[in-house]
Amino acid sequence: MPITEITTDPQGPTMAISAEYPVPVPQLWDAYLDPRRIERFWGPEGWPATFTRHDGFPGGRSAYEMRGPDGERSAGYWEFTDVEAPHSFTVVDGFAREDGTPNTEMPSMRMEFRFAPTQAGPRLDMVTTFGSPEQLQELIGMGMEDGTRSAMSQIDGVLADVSSFEDRAPAQTQILSDTQVRISRVVRGPLEQVWRAHQDPELIRRWMLGPDGWTMPVCEVSSEVGGTYRYEWEPETGGAASQSGERFGFTGELLEVHAPHRSVTTEQMIGMEGPGTVNELTLPPLEGGTLVSTVITYPSVELRDMIIGTGMVDGMEHSYQRLESEVLSA
Incomplete structure (x- = not known):
C-alpha cells in the first residue's frame, strides 16, 4: 500500500495523507488529471467511479459518480481553484445530487494535492481542510479515512498499466x-x-x-x-x-x-x-x-x-x- 501516513488535526480541522510511489512525478500527476485513470482508483474497492467531466484547470469542474455492489450511488463534484502542473492542484470537493448539482445539505471541503520528487520516488501529500471540527468528525464517521485507504490502494495497478494510456493507443x-x-x-x-x-x-x-x-x-x-x-x-x-x-x-x-x-x-x-x-x-x-x-x-x-x-x-x-x-x- 502506498500510503505512509494519515494524520487528523481537529483544531485545523484537517486530515493529511502522505504516500510514495516508484514512478516519475509526471506519471503520478497524469493518474490524477486523466479521467480514464482517476476513475479506476478514486472510488473505494467495490465502489468504482465514473467521471463524466474532469477539467483540470483553474475554474474548471469535475463530476463523478461511485456505484456500490448493491446498486447504491454516491455522486460528487470538484471545483478546481489552483493548478500548477505537475506540482500541485487544489479543489473544492463536495457531494452532488442525482442531477449533478451540488448537494448543499452535505459538507464540502478543500483538498490540496502536492506532488514532489524524493530519492525513493514521487511523494504525494494530500491535505483536506474541513469547514469545522464537527464536519471532520462527521465525515470520518461516514468512513472517509477507510474509504481513502481503500481507494489509494488501487493506484499501483493504474500506474503499472502503461499500455492502456500510452500516446500510441488508438481512439x-x-x-x-x-x-x-x-x-x-x-x-x-x-x-x-x-x-x-x-x-x-x-x-x-x-x-x-x-x-x-x-x-x-x-x-x-x-x-x-x-x-x-x-x-x-x-x-x-x-x-x-x-x-x-x-x-x-x-x-x-x-x-x-x-x-x-x-x-x-x-x-x-x-x-x-x-x-x-x-x-x-x-x-x-x-x-x-x-x-x-x-x-x-x-x-x-x-x-x-x-x-x-x-x-x-x-x-x-x-x-x-x-x-x-x-x-x-x-
Whole structure:
C-alpha cells in the first residue's frame, strides 16, 4: 500500500495523507488529471467511479459518480481553484445530487494535492481542510479515512498499466451511461497547438476528414458563446469514397468555451430532424502529449448505439492520425 501516513488535526480541522510511489512525478500527476485513470482508483474497492467531466484547470469542474455492489450511488463534484502542473492542484470537493448539482445539505471541503520528487520516488501529500471540527468528525464517521485507504490502494495497478494510456493507443470508446459516451485519444502535440487545430478552419480542413477520400468544402467555426458552426464533407472527385459517399455535414451552437482547455457544443446532422447531441471537448495536457477527450450526450440509448455503430470512432482515429502527421508535426 502506498500510503505512509494519515494524520487528523481537529483544531485545523484537517486530515493529511502522505504516500510514495516508484514512478516519475509526471506519471503520478497524469493518474490524477486523466479521467480514464482517476476513475479506476478514486472510488473505494467495490465502489468504482465514473467521471463524466474532469477539467483540470483553474475554474474548471469535475463530476463523478461511485456505484456500490448493491446498486447504491454516491455522486460528487470538484471545483478546481489552483493548478500548477505537475506540482500541485487544489479543489473544492463536495457531494452532488442525482442531477449533478451540488448537494448543499452535505459538507464540502478543500483538498490540496502536492506532488514532489524524493530519492525513493514521487511523494504525494494530500491535505483536506474541513469547514469545522464537527464536519471532520462527521465525515470520518461516514468512513472517509477507510474509504481513502481503500481507494489509494488501487493506484499501483493504474500506474503499472502503461499500455492502456500510452500516446500510441488508438481512439478509445467508453460507455459512461445510457446516454453518454467518452471518446479519448492522446495526441502527440502540446496543448496550445492541439487547441488551435480544433479552432482554426484552415487547420481543421487538413485533418478532420475521417477516412481517406474525403474533403471538407465547408468549415465555419465560432469562438463566441451563442455562435454557430457548420461542417460539411464530400467525396474527392474520382476517389473511392465518391462511388458510395454523398455530401453530409453537421451544424450546432457553441455553448461554452474555456480556451485552451474546454469547449461545449450542440451537434445536429444537417437534414435530420429530432434532437441532436451535446459534445464536451476537454484537452488535459499529459506527459505523452494532449488527451483529446470528448464526452457525447445522446438523447437516447438507441441513437447512441446507432451512431457508434456507424464506425464513427474509426473515422475519428483516421483524423487524429492525420492531425499528428500533417498538422502537429509540420
